[in-house]
Amino acid sequence: QVQLVESGGGLVQAGGSLRLSCAASGGTIRQHAMGWFRPAPGNEREFVASITWGGDNTAYADSVKARFTISRENAKNTVYLQMSTLKPEDTAVYYCARDSRVYASTSSAASRYDYWGQGTQVTVSS
Numbered sequence: 001q002v003q004l005v006e007s008g009g010g011l012v013q014a015g016g017s018l019r020l021s022c023a024a025s026g027g028t029i030r031q032h033a034m035g036w037f038r039p040a041p042g043n044e045r046e047f048v049a050s051i052t053w054g055g056d057n058t059a060y061a062d063s064v065k066a067r068f069t070i071s072r073e074n075a076k077n078t079v080y081l082q083m084s085t086l087k088p089e090d091t092a093v094y095y096c097a098r099d100s101r102v103y104a105s106t107s108s109a110a111s112r113y114d115y116w117g118q119g120t121q122v123t124v125s126s
Contacts, residue, residue: 002027002115004096009120012086020081020120022096027115030074033099033106035113036081038092045095047108049081059106064090086124093119 008020022034033052040046049060049070058070069082079096097113099106107113 002029002098004029004098004115004117006094006096006117006120009094009122011123011125014086014088014124014126016086016124017082017084018086018122020083020094020096020122022079022081022117024077024079024098029077029079029098031102033101033104034070034072034079035097035099035107036070036079037095037097037110037113045110047110048094050099050106050108051079052106053103057106059108061108083122086122088124088126091122091124093121095119 003026006022035050036048037045051058051070055072067085072079096117098115100114
């Protein structure tokens with residue numbers, strides 16, 4: 001059973017930066033793409049960013065492109081989300097998740113992900 005624990009959230013002023021971490025335990029994420037999501041209207045989860053198992057390919061939602069950077073350290077079983085030039089509309093709980101497929105490309109579909117963390121709150125003040 002893989003457990004994902006997010007950290008690094010907090011309160012920041014607009015224009016500021018935060019780095020979120022997602023640490024995995026109880027199983028490996030090294031062979032899996034990983035993603036970050038946040039809540040969307042209608043109880044859905046909005047795709048934010050994803051990264052392939054080897055870290056060679058990444059994908060981003062248009063709303064965060066050029067401001068957020070996803071990365072990973074497989075030796076540490078950890079995934080990161082560097083958030084810069086934050087805006088009030090980035091305020092949300094951020095969740096990391098593991099793609100259920102092994103050695104797959106990135107995916108923005110929440111249904112592809114099988115393990116989820118509890119989330120970390122990011123609040124951006126104007």
